[in-house]
Amino acid sequence: MNETIQHLLNHRSIRKFKPHQLDQETIEILVRSAQAASTSSYQQAYAIVGVEEENLKQQLVEVASGQTYVADNSYFFVFCIDYHKHVLAAELASGSVDQTVETTEALIVGAVDAGLAAQNLVVAAESLGYGTVYIGSLRNDAAKVSELLELPSHVVPLFGVAVGIPDQQPGKKPRLPMDAVFHRNTYTDDDTMRQLLSQYEKETSSYYGERTDGRRTEGWVNQMAASMKDPKRTYLRHFLQEKHLSRD
Amino acid sequence: MNETIQHLLNHRSIRKFKPHQLDQETIEILVRSAQAASTSSYQQAYAIVGVEEENLKQQLVEVASGQTYVADNSYFFVFCIDYHKHVLAAELASGSVDQTVETTEALIVGAVDAGLAAQNLVVAAESLGYGTVYIGSLRNDAAKVSELLELPSHVVPLFGVAVGIPDQQPGKKPRLPMDAVFHRNTYTDDDTMRQLLSQYEKETSSYYGERTDGRRTEGWVNQMAASMKDPKRTYLRHFLQEKHLSRD
Incomplete structure (x- = not known):
């Protein structure tokens, strides 16, 4: 390397x-x-x-x-x-x-x-x-x-x-398991993806737990479910269109 | 470097x-x-x-x-x-x-x-x-x-x-003059941009001319005007929406 x-x-x-x-x-x-x-x-x-x-x-x-x-x-x-x-x-x-x-x-x-x-x-x-x-x-x-x-x-x-x-x-935040991001020939099936996500939830939960003395324990799965619950910056399409972009 | x-x-x-x-x-x-x-x-x-x-x-x-x-x-x-x-x-x-x-x-x-x-x-x-x-x-x-x-x-x-x-x-195709891409504090005025684009047209025209024994002489300005005249891949918005993306 x-x-x-x-x-x-x-x-x-x-x-x-x-x-x-x-x-x-x-x-x-x-x-x-x-x-x-x-x-x-x-x-x-x-x-x-x-x-x-x-x-x-x-x-x-x-x-x-x-x-x-x-x-x-x-x-x-x-x-x-x-x-x-x-x-x-x-x-x-x-x-x-x-x-x-x-x-x-x-x-x-x-x-x-x-x-x-x-x-x-x-x-x-x-x-x-x-x-x-x-x-x-x-x-x-x-x-x-x-x-x-x-x-x-x-x-x-x-x-x-x-x-x-x-x-x-x-510290370096752990990335998704390689197999959840990198697929060979065809996209990985949902059951395997769910297993990989659960494994990643545990890994990221430990990561946060160690760094906050246990005050924060939610991992990536729960973090995404919470932070992506409500749509953000929904004005953007209209703004782009005012700028004469993304109209079609 | x-x-x-x-x-x-x-x-x-x-x-x-x-x-x-x-x-x-x-x-x-x-x-x-x-x-x-x-x-x-x-x-x-x-x-x-x-x-x-x-x-x-x-x-x-x-x-x-x-x-x-x-x-x-x-x-x-x-x-x-x-x-x-x-x-x-x-x-x-x-x-x-x-x-x-x-x-x-x-x-x-x-x-x-x-x-x-x-x-x-x-x-x-x-x-x-x-x-x-x-x-x-x-x-x-x-x-x-x-x-x-x-x-x-x-x-x-x-x-x-x-x-x-x-x-x-x-060969390495010449990029836009730095000043046409990199702006300080505010976006460069149109007159200056037109001058930079005309300068780039000459530079890229020479580049293509030398590499084609003069058979091709249009530079970046004319190339963009021609290649971007008609919209491409206009099905994409609909396709994204079928994939449940870019609906809003």
Whole structure:
């Protein structure tokens, strides 16, 4: 196993960083690493906004339900689906891509493109010794994020990535058993899946129990059943449509 | 710049592989690397199907418009959005997550989770000297892929990843100028974006011109205007809804 894979396997999200700012060279290396990822049909259907102004960072903390590490880090990136540049490109070529960019297919392409680019940025940052954390809670109020970062039509913020020097050493939360995620040729039958989930419930229950002196004992199965009971961020479809995406 | 970042920056998609099969240990290292990626709210809302049967691979070649490298590789992975395990988990806990998993939010979470996991797998594979290529054209017929891999309700195939020993050395296609992808604090104004796109049009036009002895000269701007003129895969929203996803 090589160093790159060791870094990947040792990943954990870092939510407390030491005071420090990234220099311009490092920011550019991280962005170039993101850009080097594969992209669907050469579309590069994502944008990255580097949030540098303290005032903006503080307002993003509020969107993210008060998670202070959205501001207290070495750098904060916001990843977006971006078809604005394709709309501009089509205008330059006297054409239109409006119908294409409003499809569910385009939504999927943009979300996956942004994901691949972001993960390359995270891998690059971690290889340099930085810690990282994804901030999905920017979607608590994508309209507010959009307003703060002046995102035009056809651009929608998906998540943030905070980068910084780790000031904590969190444990590594156990992942699902490999067989519950990785299937051979066909998807695993329900009985086997239920057994794997019950096994995982025990494993994650022990994990939490040990770390909370027994105060918390629910494992992944019960955690998911509770946290996913009520739908979240149900305004998103409407918001996407206002941005001229995901209409069809 | 370290070795990991050099690997990231040297990425190019490989579409011709030498005859070779991955051993089990390597397959497991790649899947464990994928699983180590961050995941939204611990959901791990993706599945990976390893396609090993030759018959299945050949049928996936057909779905992918005859791209033979879908079958001719060392291993073929299919990445899916997966909320089936959450539905089973909720049943085990006498609850229901049905309303949550059918939201646009859940669609975005699943697509991003799958993207992060896949990119980790790709980075791990390339660090071991393998070449990779993403296969988005599995979405040409997601229903057929779903049937072949026996994907249950709440599971939708997004893309494939072929891994193998490179048997070609393709050039690296120029990415968008950094300033057209990376914005500081607020999204770049339209005039600047148009200038960047025109500059990129010239750069990519030269790139293609040199590689085709002048037979092909359209750059990225004209390529996008042409390839994104007509919407693609417009059945997807309906298909997702049949799978009980993206209904709201």
